[in-house]
Amino acid sequence: MQEERFEPELQEAARAYHEPPPLDALTREQIWQDIEARQFDTPAPRRRPWVQPWLGIAAAIVVGIGIGRFTPLDGLLHPQPVTPRAAAAQAQPPVPSVYEPTTSHYLDQTTALLAALPTEMHAGRANQQFIGRAANLLLTTRLLLDSPAAQDVKLRGLLDDLEVVLAQIVRLQDEQNTTELDLINQALEQRDVMPRLRTAAADISAD
Amino acid sequence: MAARELYDAHADRVFRLAFRLTGEEDQARELTQDAFIRAFSQLSRFRGDSALATWLYRITVTVASNRRRKHRRYERETDLSSAAHVAAGGTLQADPDLRDRMAAAIDGLPEIYRTTFVMHDVEGYTHLEIAGVLGVAEGTCKSRLFIARGMLRKVLAPFMKE
16 A cells, blocks of 8 residues: 555655756857867867778678678569568568678677777776777778668667777777776676677677 | 757757756756767767667766766665665755655665666656667666666655654
């Protein structure tokens, strides 16, 4: 009985928790001006010299996109009966086979980099090489996101999260501080990134 | 300017969420700034669809959590007993009412439960929205809310019996 009586009071009291004031026009404008000053007055990012070694992977993905665009013709010309299992597979398409080697390599590399992150950062050794690896993986992440490999819903979600984390790691080059590092660790922990990475890598290897 | 339009469209809700999570206007303002700056720096993938709002809230929650962790290093060790202590009047002085005790109890919740509870029961987000923001399954979100409510009930039970 107490549960039923308690719940509405709980809800009512909770709604008063940190009741925010209305965001008036002046405050809103001040916040915007601060954003403008911090975001849009900063110099353009430098071109990274270590991108070149990763052009091979980028090229593989681009070639994969090309292949992927031409290969479905056979299925269209000779449609197969759709079973319930096949329908489920169509609802959530897997990573196209042409992307599997690149995706598998990418997942392994990313796992290794993130596993090394605590050691690298705690020892204050966030050197150019480590940041460079993160930047290259970020580039690959974005290419994969724009490729048919991202049709796999689980992989796309993982890639979305990895893009944020890797971008944060790359930012450590310009502003290395504990807050940023905490943010990265929080992101990794909250989104269960490492377990999902290992699962995704195992799934692709099993295919 | 696209960035300004984006800001105008989402500033109110980002600020509200930031305030709910921090409880201080200055921190909420800074957090709102940080969230938009981070979003703008990676804006190229977003075209103004609903996913952008979810992503903005995710950034807001993450930045808020880190600020909270930074300012309260002991947060990780905070457990139900400390929440109970606060809610029972341990640090509250003069005649705290239910809202004060509730606020103290919410503050004492472990972070993942506090965020879920605040977003759902305080600010009115749906489980689907929260799941998207926190990057967890909808069922996980519901489970966390259930646990958070249970903790609060337990902490506030002695007070409710009075």
